[in-house]
């Protein structure tokens with residue numbers, strides 16, 4: 001696990017998936033289903049899983065049908081950041097890695113950047 005505050009992803013901590021009282025972690029998928037787009041608050045987001053371990057999504061993506069943004073799920077953590085805190089380089093690497101499983105519309109015209117860009 002990365003040290004706290006190591007990068008912007010610490011905003012979305014794995015602690016999200018636990019409550020103080022519950023002995024069992026809340027199913028990650030249930031939590032992913034309640035997330036809204038940080039830009040326009042659209043809900044629900046479309047969830048695609050690329051790599052799953054038991055019920056936990058290791059790698060996947062959340063898609064906002066309203067503004068066309070995609071939000072990578074990396075190492076179980078949804079990266080729900082506004083555009084100015086996103087890493088274009090990491091997002092493009094993510095698109096490149098999963099382009100065979102992503103909808104063509106996301107690869108070619110997803111926001112805030114895509115593989116069709118300059």
Ligand SMILES: [Zn+2]
Pocket residue numbers: 037038039040041042064065066067068069
């Ligand atoms: Zn949106």
